[in-house]
């Protein structure tokens with residue numbers, strides 16, 4: 001054969017680390033704190049709503065291209081009630097196959113070959129691949145660890161913008177660092193986007209998972225941003241049904257039409273009955289969202305304290321499912337080797353943050369643990385990790 005099978009846009013990406021680490025967990029019987037999915041399902045009434053939709057024959061055939069009207073209206077109401085953002089459910093809301101498809105469709109629709117896309121590094125693993133599929137060039141702007149948190153250097157961001165920059169791909173609350181961008185940071189990003197006429201695609205799948213007194217602010221709510229922002233949401237993390245893959249975008253009619261042009265040829269539509277269930281889930285009372293936050297905040301504390309006691313330096317997250325640690329106090333700066341040996345040494349699986357970086361040196365000594373697991377599982381993991389300190 002004259003040339004490799006896999007095209008050169010995808011060839012650099014190989015298989016995701018999650019496959020390797022989950023296989024390692026299975027082989028060794030280690031507790032898997034690698035991949036970010038809950039080990040218990042979401043609310044019973046939401047699951048029942050999906051069963052009801054299936055039985056009643058709602059969504060069993062192709063749903064409408066932009067999503068079922070009940071869900072589009074619920075998404076529009078959610079954005080309005082929480083953030084004061086008014087979107088027309090018919091022209092400004094698009095239901096997608098999880099946030100993953102929303103990210104892919106947005107980049108495929110909005111990026112021309114040769115365009116530069118700025119993404120916060122470390123970045124979620126699908127960003128780099130989707131930018132490459134769209135023919136774009138990724139320009140990472142690295143969040144730097146400083147005084148116990150990861151922070152965005154706004155000067156670095158400004159310096160990254162060139163005449164070829166098409167869009168800024170944001171993620172807040174941020175996976176894997178747990179950073180939640182502040183109003184001041186978002187305002188500076190918004191001013192830059194307006195000044196340089198850039199689009200913003202913002203992945204806000206962890207919008208409900210913010211802790212203590214942290215607030216999530218959608219950048220679309222800032223001056224000049226509504227018409228240049230595609231906001232991405234998902235039911236997976238908010239309702240603990242990551243297998244359902246119901247996500248969405250909210251954006252101006254022109255942006256929504258563009259994203260839909262790509263989306264229609266990816267999956268066309270998906271998840272009919274689940275869309276009805278998510279429409280109900282979005283209308284759950286505040287107590288559900290508060291309860292989820294309180295439960296995860298307690299789990300964050302349990303795992304963070306255990307990791308600190310085991311000798312890790314811990315970056316206490318303000319949001320998301322993840323806690324990032326520095327392994328240098330444990331005598332190594334090689335996150336890959338550390339994660340490959342951790343199942344043998346301590347019976348736990350984690351993810352080396354270097355997989356989320358172009359700059360391998362910047363990511364090298366950091367390791368990510370997921371805390372969206374049952375309390376007894378986290379307690380056992382903390383117990384096992386304690387072996388590292390002995």
Ligand SMILES: *Cc1c(COP(=O)(O)O)cnc(C)c1O
Pocket residue numbers: 036097098099100101124171175203205234235236237242245246247
């Ligand atoms: C989990 C995750 C996604 C994927 O969301 P789906 O709705 O499951 O496709 C996207 N972005 C980030 C940052 C995530 O952590």
